[in-house]
Amino acid sequence: MRASMQYVLKPDGVFIGAMLGGETLYELRCSLQLSELEREGGFGPHVSPYTSVTDLGNLLGQAGFNMLTVDIDDIQVYYPGMFEVMNDLQGMGESNCAWNRKSILHRDTMLAAAAIYKEMYGSEDGSVPATFQILYMIGWKPHESQAKPAQRGSAMLSFGDLGKINQPYSTDGSKKK
Numbered sequence: 001m002r003a004s005m006q007y008v009l010k011p012d013g014v015f016i017g018a019m020l021g022g023e024t025l026y027e028l029r030c031s032l033q034l035s036e037l038e039r040e041g042g043f044g045p046h047v048s049p050y051t052s053v054t055d056l057g058n059l060l061g062q063a064g065f066n067m068l069t070v071d072i073d074d075i076q077v078y079y080p081g082m083f084e085v086m087n088d089l090q091g092m093g094e095s096n097c098a099w100n101r102k103s104i105l106h107r108d109t110m111l112a113a114a115a116i117y118k119e120m121y122g123s124e125d126g127s128v129p130a131t132f133q134i135l136y137m138i139g140w141k142p143h144e145s146q147a148k149p150a151q152r153g154s155a156m157l158s159f160g161d162l163g164k165i166n167q168p169y170s171t172d173g174s175k176k177k
Contacts, residue, residue, distance in 0.1 A: 065139025
């Protein structure tokens, strides 16, 4: 996929994308893990794995993009309960795609997970949040016309001078007292 992204872009072309991030549905994931650990003595993945923001930046860099920007947006959607969250996920085609998942989740484990979800994350009105972390990414295909970093040591000011920016100077460049 990385090679095809580079292939379809013109020189100095921009790649813009968005995807779900690693903290997506952490409430559901935590509730299922706690209930399964309590009821069955271990747990397996029941929510699809998502990419972390650091991994995304690294992947864009490895794909050969320049001037990378990755931004995060957390969106919370409120549902009446855990089962409504899971129903919407199934409707979106977001069933667990992990190969190593358990094929069956017992009823008592599911009911315990719903109770844990409501207890740990529930609102006063009885609804529960589902957090979706959206990762936005921008990367530019390299081209010689792009801005280049200045040579090391070519700066006119040092970082130590930043604290002196608000001090007034006279017209001849010396500090006023």
